[in-house]
Amino acid sequence: MEIASYGSIEDGVKGCFGKDVKITGRSYVSGGDINDAFCLKLSDGTDVFVKSNTFDNFGFFVLEEKGLNAIASTGTIGTPGLICKGADRSGGTAFLMMEMIPRCPMVKGFFSIFGRELAKLHMADTKEYVPGGNFGFSSDNYIGASKQINTPKDTWMDFFRECRLKPQFERAGRYFENSHIRLVNALLDKLDKILVETEFPSLLHRDLWSGNFITGKDGKAWLIDPAVYVGHAEADLAMTELFGRLPEEFYKEYMSVYPIQPGYRDRKDLYNLYHLLNHLNLFGSSYLPSVLGIVKRYS
Numbered sequence: 001m002e003i004a005s006y007g008s009i010e011d012g013v014k015g016c017f018g019k020d021v022k023i024t025g026r027s028y029v030s031g032g033d034i035n036d037a038f039c040l041k042l043s044d045g046t047d048v049f050v051k052s053n054t055f056d057n058f059g060f061f062v063l064e065e066k067g068l069n070a071i072a073s074t075g076t077i078g079t080p081g082l083i084c085k086g087a088d089r090s091g092g093t094a095f096l097m098m099e100m101i102p103r104c105p106m107v108k109g110f111f112s113i114f115g116r117e118l119a120k121l122h123m124a125d126t127k128e129y130v131p132g133g134n135f136g137f138s139s140d141n142y143i144g145a146s147k148q149i150n151t152p153k154d155t156w157m158d159f160f161r162e163c164r165l166k167p168q169f170e171r172a173g174r175y176f177e178n179s180h181i182r183l184v185n186a187l188l189d190k191l192d193k194i195l196v197e198t199e200f201p202s203l204l205h206r207d208l209w210s211g212n213f214i215t216g217k218d219g220k221a222w223l224i225d226p227a228v229y230v231g232h233a234e235a236d237l238a239m240t241e242l243f244g245r246l247p248e249e250f251y252k253e254y255m256s257v258y259p260i261q262p263g264y265r266d267r268k269d270l271y272n273l274y275h276l277l278n279h280l281n282l283f284g285s286s287y288l289p290s291v292l293g294i295v296k297r298y299s
């Protein structure tokens with residue numbers, strides 16, 4: 001369900017918690033890449049989590065809301081409850097307010113449960129999220145600070161080529177020599193020999209590194225900061241391996257619920273090429289050797 005919009009954080013607090021409720025304290029939360037994040041203490045005893053950015057970034061929060069709502073609507077894995085959003089012209093800020101997740105202890109078997117719940121997310125019905133195709137999403141969104149094109153496509157190969165790799169390669173054009181461009185084109189041409197289709201398109205979190213799940217009040221993994229779209233479930237699994245694998249029980253339990261297709265290990269780095277290209281575009285040339293290594297291997 002869409003949350004209400006307010007003209008300021010204070011108005012949002014009054015609208016959602018009662019007209020007499022005031023903000024009594026504010027502490028910064030570190031760890032974000034893009035937005036300011038803080039915990040607000042309210043006079044009724046509630047703590048709420050707020051992300052804020054400049055006024056013109058309101059659309060960014062509308063899309064984050066949409067992504068969190070999509071995951072929540074599957075009822076498979078925790079996400080923070082959304083409270084309200086808004087844009088404050090006079091203060092020059094936009095914000096998204098949600099349930100504050102206190103640092104909770106993990107339950108026993110945290111990663112086993114996380115694996116099973118992610119598998120269930122990947123098994124949820126996805127038709128309502130991609131009108132007009134099998135893969136994509138009902139709107140474009142962001143991965144970190146980069147726009148993600150989510151135009152619906154009928155096949156995973158088409159989607160991954162046209163909406164994922166090509167736009168990032170085009171944006172990274174200045175880093176490539178002619179010899180690299182030949183390899184990039186060769187890779188794009190042979191994607192259908194490397195990737196496999198899935199009969200079961202999955203709603204993906206799609207930015208599933210360790211900073212994007214936190215321990216919820218039930219002690220289980222809750223997903224935050226998603227870059228959702230409907231795609232091949234393998235792409236989410238691959239991202240969990242980009243900066244080092246999660247504990248083995250996560251993968252074992254994931255596969256006990258949703259077995260992966262043979263050959264995943266041979267495709268994994270190709271999925272992560274998308275993230276490395278995105279890092280190249282956002283953070284610069286230190287990511288070029290990793291990008292070129294994967295391009296050479298698959299082209």
Ligand code: ADP
Nearest residue numbers: 030031032033034035037049080099100101225
């Ligand atoms: P950004 O959009 O800037 O990347 P994040 O969504 O990653 O921001 O969040 C910034 C920080 O706030 C991270 O440390 C994250 O763990 C924490 N965080 C995010 N959502 C919540 C929440 N609902 N409750 C408590 N902490 C949160």
